[in-house]
Amino acid sequence: MLIQILNGLVYAGLLYIVSVGLVLIFGLRRVVNFAHGGFYMVGAYAGYTAAMVFGFWGGLIVAVLVLGLIGILLDYVVFRPLQNADHMVTVLVTFGILLVFEDVVQMIWGADTLSVLAPYPFDGTVQLGDILFPVYRLLVIAVAIAVALGLTLWLRFSRAGLYVRASSVDALTTGMQGVDTEKLSLSVVGLGTALAGLSGVIASPLLALSPSMGSSILIESFIVVVTGGLGSFAGAFIAALLIGQVHNLGIVYVPNVASMLPLLLMVVVLILKPTGFARSYS
Amino acid sequence: MSLLELQNVHAAYGSARVLHGVSLKVEKGERVALIGRNGVGKTTVVNTCIGAARLTSGKVSFMTRVQKPIRAFRAARSGISIVPQGRRIVPGLTVRENLLLGSAPDRKGPWNLEAVFAMYPILRERADGLGTAMSGGQQQMLAIGRALMANPDLLILDEPSEGLAPVVVDELGASLVRLAEQGTAILLIEQNFGLIRSVGDRYYVMAKGSVVEDGRLSALTAEELKRHVSV
Structure with a gap:
């Protein structure tokens, strides 16, 4: 049971890092970004390739930087010009970008799955009571906690964080206080996609890399964002924890219906509390 | 020096044209009232200055610098x-x-x-509570305090007396007069007769999206002023 709970935390950590990027982008741009799964997947492949030259950690840094730049470009050439367009147009464009990413990755790296080894010194196991548990999985949990803490401190105590929280709720009023919300969005979208890239790289020693890996995590990330409460960072954290456990325990104990459980959880939460776990923008 | 100047400004929301050639200016240290009945385009003047309404022709200048494109933060x-x-x-x-x-x-x-807490002590008492949880009058103090935090040369207030009790409006008027005496220019968009009288010095009257009259408030009789601002 302990192993299942820890594995649930590992998946929750990955989900959280992807989802919080979605929350950031939704808050600033009001965009339901289907391309986000693509960023996660491209991050994993970029990290895989860069790791051949710079090692795993160097690859991680390169992938995060590259994905951050791609996010800035996306904001500049897609989100900004489409900010006054119908939401459905933006949704379709981001979905198209996801499909393009999948095809491009398939062209470059092929359709076969690729694997990445856990980096030294996190490639061993650790004794937890009666069981042996991979150290790398504990590292993934630690990275997710670090991201959550870092984001919380940044949002709560920095001037930029205050601007992000304010702009997520009322961009015009925030702009009227002298904040260039366009520049702010540019950097926040970059941060959101960089987080997706980070999640892709740290997931790569746990999962097989494939062009469809982005689509798989995207659905559950949306479930996290909606269940947590659109735009809520704290809600995304709680929802990721819960859905990570539901996903993992479901696979072990009720494999036939495991894929439905996160969706069922979302439906139940939304019926009981239509705004999700947390109030918006907390 | 003009802190704010609109020259023959035409503006619209989507395809709905609201302003038709508005020209006005506010100089350093002035207290100007922009008055007119409901729906004549007073708020659209502000919205044009922050890009929330689309400028279709004319010029908007801040500190004599023409704004193009107009962005809220500028x-x-x-x-x-x-x-x-x-x-x-x-x-x-x-x-x-x-x-x-x-x-x-x-x-x-x-x-x-x-300095803002000293001016509005209630804001200090409620500093760690949610801004939206305060009463209308307290929220108005907060909105003014927030605007003052930027140390502005010009403070634009759009219907600040809306929804406030008369005694709160009197306090608001007194605090605006104090601000003006300290050198902050004020552009007051308002329909409250008393507040306009206590704060304003010069005025513009708007009707149907245009400025139709301007002058010194002291030259207006009470009846004339009431006629301009009545709903």
Whole structure:
């Protein structure tokens, strides 16, 4: 049971890092970004390739930087010009970008799955009571906690964080206080996609890399964002924890219906509390 | 020097044209009232200055610098702070955070958190509570305090008396007069007869999206002023 709970935390950590990027982008741009799964997947492949030259950690840094730049470009050439367009147009464009990413990755790296080894010194196991548990999985949990803490401190105590929280709720009023919300969005979208890239790289020693890996995590990330409460960072954290456990325990104990459980959880939460776990923008 | 100048401004929301050649200016230290009945385009003048209404022709200048394109943040950075209609207190932020949102790090002056708390002590008492949880009058103080945090040369207030009790409006008027005496120029968009009289010095009257009259408030009789602002 302990192993299942820890594995649930590992998946929750990955989900959280992807989802919080979605929350950031939704808050600033009001965009339901289907391309986000693509960023996660491209991050994993970029990290895989860069790791051949710079090692795993160097690859991680390169992938995060590259994905951050791609996010800035996306904001500049897609989100900004489409900010006054119908939401459905933006949704379709981001979905198209996801499909393009999948095809491009398939062209470059092929359709076969690729694997990445856990980096030294996190490639061993650790004794937890009666069981042996991979150290790398504990590292993934630690990275997710670090991201959550870092984001919380940044949002709560920095001037930029205050601007992000304010702009997520009322961009015009925030702009009227002298904040260039366009520049702010540019950097926040970059941060959101960089987080997706980070999640892709740290997931790569746990999962097989494939062009469809982005689509798989995207659905559950949306479930996290909606269940947590659109735009809520704290809600995304709680929802990721819960859905990570539901996903993992479901696979072990009720494999036939495991894929439905996160969706069922979302439906139940939304019926009981239509705004999700947390109030918006907390 | 003109802090704000609109020259023959035409503006629209989508395809709905609202302003038809508005020209007005506010000089340093002036107290100007922009008056007119409901729906004549007074708020659209403010919205045009922050890009919320689309400028179709004409010029908007902050500190004599023509704004093109017009962006919401440029007014504040040019020393023009706005207290918008409906106050627009940011939900989810505390009173302190709403005030800090208004502070412009690169603009120096007498206004900071302590100075605003000294002017409106209730904001100090409620500093860690949500801004949106306060009463209408307190939210108006917060909106004015937030605007002052940028140490503006010009404060634009759009219907600040809306929804306030008469005694609160009197207090508001007194605080605006104090601000004006300290050298902050004021553009007051208002329909409250008493507030216009107590704060304003010069006036513009708008009708059907245009400025139709301007002059000194002291030259207007009470009856004339009432006629201009009655709904």
